[in-house]
Amino acid sequence: MTRPHTLRAALVAASVVLLLSSCTAIAAGAEAEPTTVASASSSSTPAPAEPVTAVVPVDAAPFATQELGDGVVFTSPSGDLRCGIVTSDVEYLWGCRIEEKEWEFPSDDPADYCYDAQVPCGWGIEATGDGETHPRKRGDVAFESEYRVDTPVLEHGTSIEYGGITCVSEPEGMTCENSASGHGFTISASRNDLW
Numbered sequence: 442m443t444r445p446h447t448l449r450a451a452l453v454a455a456s457v458v459l460l461l462s463s464c465t466a467i468a469a470g471a472e473a474e475p476t477t478v479a480s481a482s483s484s485s486t487p488a489p490a491e492p493v494t495a496v497v498p499v500d501a502a503p504f505a506t507q508e509l510g511d512g513v514v515f516t517s518p519s520g521d522l523r524c525g526i527v528t529s530d531v532e533y534l535w536g537c538r539i540e541e542k543e544w545e546f547p548s549d550d551p552a553d554y555c556y557d558a559q560v561p562c563g564w565g566i567e568a569t570g571d572g573e574t575h576p577r578k579r580g581d582v583a584f585e586s587e588y589r590v591d592t593p594v595l596e597h598g599t600s601i602e603y604g605g606i607t608c609v610s611e612p613e614g615m616t617c618e619n620s621a622s623g624h625g626f627t628i629s630a631s632r633n634d635l636w
Contacts, residue, residue, distance in 0.1 A: 515595040526603040536567025571622035
């Protein structure tokens with residue numbers, strides 16, 4: 442008779458041991474978790490870094506022009522974009538002329554900027570002062586490659602600022618923006634964005 446009673450006592454004892462073992466393991470796991478996390482964060486293997494593209498501002502002096510009024514002129518590394526930020530009669534004229542492109546500005550509708558243009562239109566983007574950017578509709582000397590064969594290059598990853606307008610040269614194209622108005626553009630052979 443004592444045998445079933447002994448078996449029952451042994452089963453109860455085993456259950457208690459298992460229960461206590463589980464609680465101890467859970468408690469140990471809970472304590473070990475911060476240690477594991479701390480260990481992982483202090484690991485000697487660094488986390489992969491996201492690529493950072495830093496834009497380096499350049500001194501505007503080497504890009505200065507006086508033959509066109511005060512301002513700066515520059516070209517893209519490919520030579521396809523000729524850009525400038527120059528004074529006009531009252532405000533800055535700023536923008537880029539492009540030599541070859543895969544896009545066209547619309548010109549079929551009377552509401553299109555280049556509609557019925559009597560001079561070349563759409564071979565670049567420009568703005569006057571704080572005004573909105575729009576397709577180029579004239580041949581300002583500042584942006585014409587044939588007039589300035591010695592125009593300095595604004596290398597990729599650099600920016601130039603003059604008169605509150607900043608232009609950034611990147612492999613994807615040239616981006617210029619007026620800090621006062623927020624108007625700007627990005628231009629390359631494959632795209633044009635105006636805002």
